[in-house]
Amino acid sequence: MQELRLLCWAVLLGLAQACPEPCDCGEKYGFQIADCAYRDLEAVPPGFPANVTTLSLSANRLPSLPEGAFREVPLLQSLWLAHNEIRVVAAGALASLGQLRSLDLSHNLISDFAWSDLHNLSALQLLKMDSNELTFIPRDAFRSLRALRSLQLNHNRLHALAEGTFAPLTALSHLQINDNPFDCTCGIVWFKTWALTTAVSIPEQDNITCTSPHVLKGTPLNRLLPLPCSAPSVQLTYQPSQDGAELRPGFVLALHCDVEGQPAPQLHWHIQTPGGTVEITSPNVGADGRALPGALAAGGRPRFRAFANGSLLIPDFGKLEEGTYSCLATNELGSAESSVNVALATPGEGGEDALGRRFHGKAAEGKGCYTVDNEVQPSGPEDNVVIIYLSRAGGPEAAAVGGGAPGKQPPGLFLLGQSLLLLFLTSF
16 A cells, blocks of 8 residues: 555656756656656656666766765666766665666775665666676675575675675576686685576676686686685683792783685784773784884883784783783684783782683682692693793793794793782683
8 A cells, every 4th residue: 555655646646747957857668757868967866756667877977976976766676777987875865766677786986885785676687797896795684685696796806705705696697707817816716606506697707717816816716726715713721830940020912813714814902901992913022022013012022922924922911911911813715813811920829810710819719720839730631721920031932922823832930029929820
């Protein structure tokens, strides 16, 4: 009933409105058509009859589509915008066109597109976006387009495709995606497999080629040899002290995150302390412990020092640095995370760790560590516990970078302050 009222309203309003001056409006084959092609237009003209179902604005000079550009034509079923100069399609420009079946945005300069507008276009059957400057398609861009039959994305600047991008397109029968500069890394392997097994017609497959890496440039994707790919894995590991250390004030804490994966994962530290949250993309310091150019306090020595080999060093560790330390590794195939909780206590006194768990004297409840004759020994399984290097001689950086590659550092020495502070670690 509501749709009928909308249709009646649109028809009555359409009869009362004139066609925009540069355009020709009329009925053809039962469709209400507004033809504004080849008019040198630099903006979508106002004043369309609300009952228009087909609108052609092709071959003009439109530079962009602003929010609400087609609000006057809610019954639009076909929209032709090819061969303009459109660079930006703003959020809300297309969202009102819930009955749209055909959309042609080909042969423009679009690099900024409001993909979320497509979520409202559930009736869409044809989408032409070829010959633009698109570099990225969100994974959920087509989630509502279950009626889409033909999709053209060829001749853009797409380097990668998120896995599952085309999964919602259950009615798709034709996909054109040739002549894009694809990076033939692990992230594109899923698309190669999908393209070889899908029933969707994909023409010009010999022109779906690699642009990088250089050794694969020009190789058709369907002839790409298997790549050694694996999702990230991480492990925070702990090695006990090999040597009792003379007590002295102050100490340094270093954690180590052992990361594996292909391509090499990007390492990120998430630190939750009583003072707040700290996010660090590793590395933020060089081998000398000084901040890298562009990092906060560049040239200085940050409070938390993340090294390229997976070590995180915290000089002058104290109560303010207690908390949960997490390392997150991410590559094209996914991510993995591991965490450890670190707390301090004095011997003979109880306390709580950063998770609120009570401990007494020299030992912490659950997995962690305990002291034996000035040495620290693991208690419980060693999986996902932290490597701790507390340096006694030389600079603290030696403890974090002395071993070179991640997971290869020599065991370090634990230094306890004059107050005989004990370090408790709880992994999860």
